[in-house]
Amino acid sequence: MLYSQLFTKTKKQAPKDEQTVNAKLLCRAGFVNKTMAGVYSYLPLGLLVLRKIEQIIRQEMNAIGGQEVFLPALQPAENWQITGGWDEIEVLFKIKSRTERDYALGQSHEEIITPLVQSYVNSYKDLPLYIYQIQQKYRDELRAKSGILRGREFGMKDMYSFDLNQSDFDCFYAKAKQAYLKIYQRCGLTAKVTEASGGDFSEKISYEFMVLTDAGEDDILYCDQCEYCINVDIAKNKAGDNCSKCQKGKLKKARASEVGNVFDLGQKYTKAFDFYVVNEKGIKVYPIMGCYGIGTTRLMGVIVEKYFDDKGIIWPLSVAPFQACLINLGGQAAYQKAKEFYQALTKAGIEVLWDDRQESAGVKFADADLIGIPIRLVLSDKTQGQVEWKKRNEEKTELLSIEQAMQKLKPEI
Amino acid sequence: MLYSQLFTKTKKQAPKDEQTVNAKLLCRAGFVNKTMAGVYSYLPLGLLVLRKIEQIIRQEMNAIGGQEVFLPALQPAENWQITGGWDEIEVLFKIKSRTERDYALGQSHEEIITPLVQSYVNSYKDLPLYIYQIQQKYRDELRAKSGILRGREFGMKDMYSFDLNQSDFDCFYAKAKQAYLKIYQRCGLTAKVTEASGGDFSEKISYEFMVLTDAGEDDILYCDQCEYCINVDIAKNKAGDNCSKCQKGKLKKARASEVGNVFDLGQKYTKAFDFYVVNEKGIKVYPIMGCYGIGTTRLMGVIVEKYFDDKGIIWPLSVAPFQACLINLGGQAAYQKAKEFYQALTKAGIEVLWDDRQESAGVKFADADLIGIPIRLVLSDKTQGQVEWKKRNEEKTELLSIEQAMQKLKPEI
Numbered sequence: 001m002l003y004s005q006l007f008t009k010t011k012k013q014a015p016k017d018e019q020t021v022n023a024k025l026l027c028r029a030g031f032v033n034k035t036m037a038g039v040y041s042y043l044p045l046g047l048l049v050l051r052k053i054e055q056i057i058r059q060e061m062n063a064i065g066g067q068e069v070f071l072p073a074l075q076p077a078e079n080w081q082i083t084g085g086w087d088e089i090e091v092l093f094k095i096k097s098r099t100e101r102d103y104a105l106g107q108s109h110e111e112i113i114t115p116l117v118q119s120y121v122n123s124y125k126d127l128p129l130y131i132y133q134i135q136q137k138y139r140d141e142l143r144a145k146s147g148i149l150r151g152r153e154f155g156m157k158d159m160y161s162f163d164l165n166q167s168d169f170d171c172f173y174a175k176a177k178q179a180y181l182k183i184y185q186r187c188g189l190t191a192k193v194t195e196a197s198g199g200d201f202s203e204k205i206s207y208e209f210m211v212l213t214d215a216g217e218d219d220i221l222y223c224d225q226c227e228y229c230i231n232v233d234i235a236k237n238k239a240g241d242n243c244s245k246c247q248k249g250k251l252k253k254a255r256a257s258e259v260g261n262v263f264d265l266g267q268k269y270t271k272a273f274d275f276y277v278v279n280e281k282g283i284k285v286y287p288i289m290g291c292y293g294i295g296t297t298r299l300m301g302v303i304v305e306k307y308f309d310d311k312g313i314i315w316p317l318s319v320a321p322f323q324a325c326l327i328n329l330g331g332q333a334a335y336q337k338a339k340e341f342y343q344a345l346t347k348a349g350i351e352v353l354w355d356d357r358q359e360s361a362g363v364k365f366a367d368a369d370l371i372g373i374p375i376r377l378v379l380s381d382k383t384q385g386q387v388e389w390k391k392r393n394e395e396k397t398e399l400l401s402i403e404q405a406m407q408k409l410k411p412e413i
Numbered sequence: 414m415l416y417s418q419l420f421t422k423t424k425k426q427a428p429k430d431e432q433t434v435n436a437k438l439l440c441r442a443g444f445v446n447k448t449m450a451g452v453y454s455y456l457p458l459g460l461l462v463l464r465k466i467e468q469i470i471r472q473e474m475n476a477i478g479g480q481e482v483f484l485p486a487l488q489p490a491e492n493w494q495i496t497g498g499w500d501e502i503e504v505l506f507k508i509k510s511r512t513e514r515d516y517a518l519g520q521s522h523e524e525i526i527t528p529l530v531q532s533y534v535n536s537y538k539d540l541p542l543y544i545y546q547i548q549q550k551y552r553d554e555l556r557a558k559s560g561i562l563r564g565r566e567f568g569m570k571d572m573y574s575f576d577l578n579q580s581d582f583d584c585f586y587a588k589a590k591q592a593y594l595k596i597y598q599r600c601g602l603t604a605k606v607t608e609a610s611g612g613d614f615s616e617k618i619s620y621e622f623m624v625l626t627d628a629g630e631d632d633i634l635y636c637d638q639c640e641y642c643i644n645v646d647i648a649k650n651k652a653g654d655n656c657s658k659c660q661k662g663k664l665k666k667a668r669a670s671e672v673g674n675v676f677d678l679g680q681k682y683t684k685a686f687d688f689y690v691v692n693e694k695g696i697k698v699y700p701i702m703g704c705y706g707i708g709t710t711r712l713m714g715v716i717v718e719k720y721f722d723d724k725g726i727i728w729p730l731s732v733a734p735f736q737a738c739l740i741n742l743g744g745q746a747a748y749q750k751a752k753e754f755y756q757a758l759t760k761a762g763i764e765v766l767w768d769d770r771q772e773s774a775g776v777k778f779a780d781a782d783l784i785g786i787p788i789r790l791v792l793s794d795k796t797q798g799q800v801e802w803k804k805r806n807e808e809k810t811e812l813l814s815i816e817q818a819m820q821k822l823k824p825e826i
Contacts, residue, residue, distance in 0.1 A: 007480055007542050008533055033529055035485050041529055042483040050483070067420055070455040070463070072448050073486070074506075074518075074551060074566040093487075095508050095518070097553050105487075105508070105518075116446055116454055120422055129420050136549070138487060140510050153487040 001044075001322070003355040003367075006030075008043050010367050020215055022301035023147025025313050029370045031321075038144025038152035040297070045371065048321035050155065053296050054134050056186045056318065057157045060179040064172075066132045066159055071112045073136060077102035079111035083272045091139040105138040110269045110291065113160045118275040124164055127277065127287060128172065132159035134296060146215065148301040149257060155296035162270075162287045164279060169288040173262060176292050180209055180260050183294065187303060188316030191259055194220050196231040205234070209260035209294075215305040216257035225249025257302050265289040313372030314393050322353040324409060325373040327364045329380035338379045341387070341402055350409050352377075368392075377405060414457075414735070416768040416780075419443075421456050423780045433628055435714035436560025438726050442783045444734075451557020451565035453710070458784065461734035463568065466709050467547050469599045469731065470570045473592040477585075479545045479572055484525045486549060490515035492524035496685045504552040518551040523682045523704065526573045531688040537577055540690065540700060541585065545572035547709060559628065561714040562670060568709035575683075575700045577692060582701040586675060589705050593622055593673050596707065600716060601729030604672055607633050609644040618647070622673035622707075628718040629670035638662025670715050678702040726785030727806050735766040737822060738786040740777045742793035751792045754800070754815055763822050765790075781805075790818060 008030030031046035080086035093105035163169040184191040191209040222229040226246035239253035267286040307314040328338035378388040421443030444459035493499035506518035576582040597604040604622040635642040639659035652666035680699040741751035791801040
């Protein structure tokens with residue numbers, strides 16, 4: 001992509017009301033634009049990152065047998081009345097049509113997916129099933145905060161599992177947990193699996209996937225020796241206590257941000273919709289459901305909270321809008337050389353943003369650092385036909401031939 | 414994909430309240446599920462078709478300089494009050510939050526894109542700009558009808574152009590028109606460009622792209638000799654009259670379905686938001702805007718209305734969920750052969766649905782015809798290691814070797 005054709009521009013200042021690193025940097029660099037409190041527009045650079053995150057999630061959901069669907073956000077009130085959510089869930093947006101019909105705006109999709117799956121399941125042999133979607137969600141938050149971490153409209157992958165019994169659910173949960181950890185790893189994050197309360201969805205304990213960051217909204221206690229991790233809201237211990245699981249480590253307290261969750265929904269929704277099957281022993285069974293969420297836009301925000309410096313964002317390669325940023329400086333010779341290099345890179349399938357503007361080195365370098373593309377390639381009269389290679393997260397530069405640079409870029413795709 | 418793992422099943426009967434061909438066939442074949450009147454869930458097969466339609470549109474929008482964004486559906490009432498749409502647009506869904514804030518649910522995005530683009534345009538040199546998105550839209554329709562052709566929630570590509578003057582707009586409109594015609598052609602449709610009223614958006618004439626079909630909701634008059642075409646709502650002529658444009662042809666009347674539209678918005682929105690630039694002569698200019706819509710889910714429905722028979726849907730290859738449907742019949746030998754063939758096809762990048770179920774030839778053939786995949790490949794004990802090749806829209810079958818079938822499938826991708 002040519003920088004000169006991008007309609008967004010970097011900004012020196014973030015909107016005054018933005019407090020968090022993710023919102024400040026994403027707004028300044030032109031990834032998102034604040035439409036109103038808790039609601040953001042995703043601009044060309046931001047959409048590129050979001051689509052990469054979504055694709056990583058999609059691949060890992062498909063790998064554990066997930067089938068993708070796309071469910072509506074505009075939902076009949078009746079479904080929410082059946083489960084009690086209409087009166088109980090405070091963040092549920094409600095809409096009245098001009099013919100006085102009541103609708104809910106989906107904050108989750110149990111009320112839609114349960115009767116949908118029910119209509120296709122004729123026998124216990126049709127289970128288990130794992131259905132997911134990647135879609136916008138809506139929550140009537142009292143206060144929107146933390147930039148794109150907690151909004152009134154946000155992107156989410158939500159998967160729903162339908163199993164015949166608890167042990168099948170437990171077995172799939174273990175698989176889903178591994179898929180989740182792999183997703184975070186592919187996005188450059190390390191997540192801790194944390195016990196938490198089930199909230200609106202379940203009376204059982206839920207699992208939250210937490211990334212340690214000061215921008216987080218939760219406090220967790222984690223063992224410094226084993227995997228044990230618990231949200232302080234439900235913890236009976238405190239920082240400094242011995243770990244009750246491994247008996248070796250000590251509990252530490254940290255600020256963390258949730259990047260995913262799993263709820264064991266039990267039979268709450270299948271019973272509400274009278275969705276049952278007759279099992280191989282002739283017994284009527286209500287399937288056990290699980291709900292597995294990952295906020296896609298939130299994940300984008302948490303990545304920024306983990307990867308930035310005083311100059312801007314430092315995207316992990318896997319979710320960067322472009323692999324490389326090509327900059328030409330000085331006269332026509334460098335411009336021509338850059339044009340050829342850009343065409344060669346594009347032809348080789350390497351995603352590159354070419355800053356072809358007539359701007360100073362200072363402006364181009366500052367914008368490249370703010371946008372945070374992993375590799376910077378500079379062609380100038382000084383580099384004499386070679387290219388200056390610099391990683392966003394390193395100070396070191398090196399001069400390479402065009403061929404060497406091409407070779408070095410290719411294996412990293 | 415393995416048919417046995419698909420959670421949807423074909424149904425003998427469509428929901429009783431569905432009147433139209435698109436809704437009946439798409440529901441029966443498992444592409445969509447009716448969540449409520451005017452609101453559908455897109456199931457795995459339906460999502461595959463929808464993503465292909467979206468990708469065709471995306472490619473053609475990018476080809477004419479479009480930049481993709483993703484704007485929110487939840488929108489501040491203030492923006493709609495500025496343009497007057499809050500009180501004037503009957504189909505606008507309105508939401509009140511629990512803190513008594515007013516929101517609109519986007520039925521179009523002029524109110525969001527105009528101030529967004531304004532915030533990045535500093536000079537007349539930043540124009541023209543063409544920004545688009547593919548996203549859900551919401552309309553508070555009194556009556557939802559025609560299946561996925563007219564819903565309360567539906568998918569849409571909406572592009573907005575910002576030009577410095579009318580002649581630049583006209584020039585881009587001509588480009589966009591060609592891109593639109595190419596999109597329909599790639600989807601297997603022939604569209605007529607039709608003059609129509611500007612509706613809620615504009616006082617000027619708008620252009621609708623119309624496909625002739627009895628399922629349509631509009632009547633058009635078109636010339637049998639030239640391109641002239643007009644919606645009867647604004648026509649001063651009637652069927653049988655001479656064409657006033659070419660002076661040669663006669664006007665014919667036909668039922669048609671809208672698959673896209675273009676509105677010349679003039680300066681309505683740029684003036685409302687006080688979005689101006691100073692041009693090269695030092696004169697203050699409010700950019701001319703255009704709005705270019707294509708209903709993605711509606712397009713899917715119109716394709717079905719054009720391509721079906723008494724057995725089911727007949728997808729054009731370009732938007733089919735799979736290129737081929739592989740069916741094994743009879744014993745273990747054919748199953749093994751099909752398994753190997755399926756693996757080879759998948760490895761070659763050919764999208765294939767393998768009906769690996771233990772069902773009769775009658776059931777498998779009927780389902781393949783209903784789902785409407787362009788090519789049917791049958792392996793049975795009778796085909797003796799060869800494969801029976803049949804196109805969905807032809808009666809003729811032919812026996813091919815596996816290698817011949819592979820060769821024949823590849824170039825059609």
